Amino acid sequence: MRDAPDDRPLTASSLSRGAGVALWRQISETLEREISDGVHAAGARLPTEAELAERFGVNRHTVRRAMAELEEHGLIDVTQGRGTFVHLGAIAYLIGRRTRFHENMRRENRHARLELLDSAIEPAPTAVARELEIAAGVRVIRLDTRSHADGLPLSLASHYFPATRFPGLVEIFRETGSVTASFARYGIADYTRKRTRVSARLPDSREQRLLEIARTRPVMATEAINVDAEGQVVEFGLSSFASDRIQLVFEG
Amino acid sequence: MRDAPDDRPLTASSLSRGAGVALWRQISETLEREISDGVHAAGARLPTEAELAERFGVNRHTVRRAMAELEEHGLIDVTQGRGTFVHLGAIAYLIGRRTRFHENMRRENRHARLELLDSAIEPAPTAVARELEIAAGVRVIRLDTRSHADGLPLSLASHYFPATRFPGLVEIFRETGSVTASFARYGIADYTRKRTRVSARLPDSREQRLLEIARTRPVMATEAINVDAEGQVVEFGLSSFASDRIQLVFEG
DNA sequence: GGGTATTTGTTCGTATGTATT
DNA sequence: TAATACATACGAACAAATACC
Secondary structure (H helix, E strand, O other), rough: OOOOOOOOOHHHOOOOOHHHHHHHHHHHHHHHHHOOOOOOOOOOEEHHHHHHHHHOOOOOHHHHHHHHHHHHOOOOOEEEEOEEEEEOOOOOHHHHHHHHHHHHHHHHOOOOOEEEEEEEEEOOOHHHHHHHHHOOOEEEEEEEEEEOOOOOEEEEEEEEEOOOOOHHHHHHHHHHHOOHHHHHHHHOOOEEEEEEEEEEEEOHHHHHHHHOOOOOOEEEEEEEEEEEOOOOOEEEEEEEOOOOOOOOEEEE | OOOOOOOOOOHOOOOOOOOOOOOOOOOHHHHHHHHOOOOOOOOEEOOOOHHHHHHOOOHHHHHHHHHHHHHOOOOOOEEEOOEEEEOOOOOOOOOOOOOOOOHHHHHHHEEEEEEEEEEEEEEEEEHHHHHOOOOOEEEEEEEEEEEEEOOEEEEEEEEEEEEEOOOOOHHHHHHOOHHHHHHHHHHOOOOOEEEEEEEEOOOOOOHHHHOOOOOOOOOOEEEEEEEEOOOOOEEEEEEEEEEEEEEEEEEE
């Protein structure tokens, strides 16, 4: 009853109805294959939902379900009013135990930038106080930053420092644009990462906006503790990395 | 024109139509608040989609969109035919540089199990050969495992070992159920993690099934290299961790 | 074990809203 | 402003998985 003789392009690739596989999944798998085969180049615009619905002989909702799947897996980027585009390849970036952000980016030949989003001096939240090994409520400096590589946002971070040890840190950071360079002003020539916790989750709306990632693309959330040569905690950092653009590498 | 005087329960919490916020989002935010407020306890069953549609005065599709959002963020677990349940709190599990799986679980007072899914002796794929520092095509032993804590799956892994150095490893592992214990049989009393790469992504269908996680819950994918006391590479492991149940901790 | 009710999953159709070009 | 393209929402029907008797 449904065989459509030959009035449709080859690409119709006839879905099998009533088999165990949902139509939307067959469509997403077809498009995934076409993308990996290069039928649709990276950055290229895909046909509109209406056109795809026509091509596969299904309702537009069914196409939308397939597109949602592809977006979820980071293969496409969808924007209302503009269209749907094949996702541009990820930028790889490594982070190590003693490696600094700018150093790292230089090695990768990328243009690095650490943008200061916000700063404050405030009483330490209990969790922050515990990690900095100071009493709860003692004042800490908070720097909220966003890192970029070649203009593309890589990560968001909140850096916490004990306020008494680093007077005027905010201004110095604003000047240097680097945590490492700021530490140098206080005589800290070397500091190491004592511990890093890593987890993965989906981004909240702030992260979606500032990292420019889709709702469905996971971030890696890290908690890092940096200590000076004497083992004193000098920084506690909470970061979220766009997992599509970064791979964390721990040497040890 | 639509104001519904007072014939509806308090919980109707009247959505605002035509405001800037989509109905499905208002619903998901309402339910999220109720969950965090304890109106729906962890593990408790939520009302059915039909009931929620009735309660909010919307179509079931609209409720489903809200539920998809909550599932995406790990707040609920949805199973066809069973219903929708508030997500049970995550099990925290730590992994360090010299820490072993069983050791780790003992410290956490959890019942550990390392299940052998598959094993083979095969020519090393190029990527594996590079990491093991052997020639491409040289035979390696592959162990595919699944780890459990208290019966809940935590991670999947493929472990690669140079075949010449570990003859009979498959049988020994089947006997001991532990990589560390197996190594001991070959005189390797100590080994350390040389490098670990971490990234995050959404699970493929195999991972969804074997880790028992929803399509939208990210996994942390790791590549780890273990070396013996002489610095010789003894194992290359590819793992994926259920990020809802594990947090990776790197000490260093 | 088997049949039935319940609950979520898929698919179609239609209409209207909103962002971009 | 107009056209295009994705986003939201409603209604209906059936499929598939599970729970219950």
